[in-house]
Each structure stands twice: as C-alpha cells, then as structure tokens.
Amino acid sequence: MVDQHEEQSRNRLKLSAGFEIGHAAIDKEHEAIIVELNKCIDAQEAGNSIASLKQFYVFKDLLITHFSSEEEVMKAMGYHLLEELSTQHVKAAENIFEIIEKYKLNDEVNDVLNTDLMTDLIELFLRHLAADDTSFKGYLQELKYQE
Numbered sequence: 001m002v003d004q005h006e007e008q009s010r011n012r013l014k015l016s017a018g019f020e021i022g023h024a025a026i027d028k029e030h031e032a033i034i035v036e037l038n039k040c041i042d043a044q045e046a047g048n049s050i051a052s053l054k055q056f057y058v059f060k061d062l063l064i065t066h067f068s069s070e071e072e073v074m075k076a077m078g079y080h081l082l083e084e085l086s087t088q089h090v091k092a093a094e095n096i097f098e099i100i101e102k103y104k105l106n107d108e109v110n111d112v113l114n115t116d117l118m119t120d121l122i123e124l125f126l127r128h129l130a131a132d133d134t135s136f137k138g139y140l141q142e143l144k145y146q147e
C-alpha cells in the first residue's frame with residue numbers, strides 16, 4: 001500500500017510493504033519515482049513553479065524509463081501477462097502526455113502547477129502500482145521468487 005504521510009502532508013507518498021512487488025530492482029525504482037514525485041509536490045506547495053515543473057519532468061522521465069526496465073524483468077522471468085502489462089504502460093505514458101496537454105506544461109510556467117495536477121500525478125502512479133504491478137507480484141509469489 002502506498003501510505004500518505006499524514007504528519008507531513010496529506011499529499012506525500014511512501015511505499016509501504018503492501019505495494020512492494022518483491023523484486024528488488026523494481027521496488028527500488030518505485031521508491032526512486034516516489035522520491036521525485038514528492039519533490040515535485042514539495043516544490044509546488046512551496047510555490048516554486050519552476051522547480052516543480054523541473055521535478056515533474058524528472059518524475060515523468062523516470063517513470064517512462066521504469067516501464068521499459070520493468071518489461072525487461074518481466075520478459076526475462078517469462079511473465080505470461082507481459083503483453084497486457086505493456087499495453088497498460090503505453091496507456092499510462094499516454095495519460096502523462098494528456099496531463100501535459102491538460103495543464104499546458106509545455107507553455108510558459110505560470111500557476112498551472114496546482115494541487116489538481118499533483119493529484120492527477122499521484123493517481124496515475126497509484127494506478128500503475130495497483131492495476132498492473134500487483135499482478136506481477138502475484139506471479140512472483142507463485143514462482144516463490146526469492147532474492
């Protein structure tokens with residue numbers, strides 16, 4: 001489960017045990033993505049649009065790179081739902097570009113980096129974990145995969 005740090009802010013994410021996939025490299029990448037997403041939210045809350053926009057692109061690039069590396073791991077492990085999962089990744093990537101359009105992130109930096117955008121990013125990432133990666137977790141458990 002991805003918990004929210006109530007004590008810090010209701011919008012910060014933390015990877016907790018329930019959402020750990022059980023594959024060290026994948027979990028490490030999820031962790032790194034969360035760090036960058038939280039930095040984006042930090043900058044947005046601090047009113048620093050330029051830093052937040054910069055962080056948004058770091059988050060986006062990391063997430064898209066992650067999709068490829070995750071697919072490589074899945075392929076190497078003979079995951080039977082790889083094709084389905086790749087389709088989910090393509091959809092998630094398309095959603096990111098829809099977000100860029102929706103909030104006009106390619107245009108000049110203004111007050112577009114708002115809390116709605118942060119919520120959209122959090123939802124997108126949670127969907128990625130909950131909708132596709134958890135099924136791979138089940139597969140690893142079936143294999144009794146250990147590192």
Ligand SMILES: [Fe+2]
Binds near residue numbers: 089128133
């Ligand atoms: Fe995934």
Ligand SMILES: [Fe+2]
Binds near residue numbers: 030066070133
């Ligand atoms: Fe993932």
